[in-house]
Amino acid sequence: MLVLTRKLEESLLLGGEIRITVLGVNGDKVRLGIDAPRTVKVLRGETVDQTRDANRLSASSGMNLAAIFKDAAQAMEAPRVETPKEEKQD
Amino acid sequence: MIIETHRFGRPPITPDHIISFGEGLHGFEQLKRYAIILCEATEPIQWLQAVDDPTVSLPIINPFLIKPDYELDVDDAELHSIGTPSVEEILIVNAMVLPEKIREATVNLSAPVLINLRSKQGRQIVMEYSQANAIRYPAFEALAAYYREQEARKPEKKEQADVSINQKT
Numbered sequence: 001m002l003v004l005t006r007k008l009e010e011s012l013l014l015g016g017e018i019r020i021t022v023l024g025v026n027g028d029k030v031r032l033g034i035d036a037p038r039t040v041k042v043l044r045g046e047t048v049d050q051t052r053d054a055n056r057l058s059a060s061s062g063m064n065l066a067a068i069f070k071d072a073a074q075a076m077e078a079p080r081v082e083t084p085k086e087e088k089q090d
Numbered sequence: 091m092i093i094e095t096h097r098f099g100r101p102p103i104t105p106d107h108i109i110s111f112g113e114g115l116h117g118f119e120q121l122k123r124y125a126i127i128l129c130e131a132t133e134p135i136q137w138l139q140a141v142d143d144p145t146v147s148l149p150i151i152n153p154f155l156i157k158p159d160y161e162l163d164v165d166d167a168e169l170h171s172i173g174t175p176s177v178e179e180i181l182i183v184n185a186m187v188l189p190e191k192i193r194e195a196t197v198n199l200s201a202p203v204l205i206n207l208r209s210k211q212g213r214q215i216v217m218e219y220s221q222a223n224a225i226r227y228p229a230f231e232a233l234a235a236y237y238r239e240q241e242a243r244k245p246e247k248k249e250q251a252d253v254s255i256n257q258k259t
């Protein structure tokens with residue numbers, strides 16, 4: 001990994017078309033400005049990491065389909081049971 | 091052709107069922123070929139099955155069923171990468187997480203999967219997440235509403251069946 005130190009308002013150029021400028025530093029937060037062509041997708045690193053985790057979780061879920069749809073069937077019944085149990089109060 | 095799957099055994103797949111994902115899916119970058127398995131038992135949830143790994147299949151759903159006002163942010167370069175489909179040619183599906191407690195089912199609205207039905211190319215788009223397009227957007231209420239709607243349609247058939255029984259007696 002290339003490591004560079006930049007000061008406030010200094011910038012980095014990536015590939016000639018992408019400029020990243022340090023706009024502000026406040027404690028552990030750094031504000032960055034990014035100038036890039038519209039075709040370059042800019043995403044927070046954790047967004048991509050979370051998408052990866054979500055896909056893996058998705059692929060490992062729903063293994064017990066029978067249980068899931070039995071559960072769904074019960075859930076379907078649930079909203080119909082709206083009569084409050086007041087008989088016990090007597 | 092025959093593909094092996096852990097969830098569905100050996101579903102019949104023809105080559106034109108196969109969708110190629112040039113970049114794979116995030117977390118499964120090495121798997122480039124998928125098929126959509128339409129499973130009646132899990133309607134309206136379908137499955138994105140990796141052709142080259144029996145263990146990888148993601149439950150998917152039409153996001154507009156869960157969130158009718160769902161909005162996607164897709165740029166031209168991303169559409170170009172799947173052959174610039176027309177509106178009619180795009181299929182949009184989103185991966186779900188289906189825990190054993192179906193009430194906790196979620197759909198990932200921040201990373202829709204776009205499929206060009208004409209060219210059979212697919213790509214997962216990653217959008218910056220927001221409250222509206224959450225990674226774990228609750229899906230149960232909309233699913234339950236769908237199931238209730240399906241249930242509500244059944245009694246019509248049942249009445250018809252009763253009539254025929256009465257006619258017999």
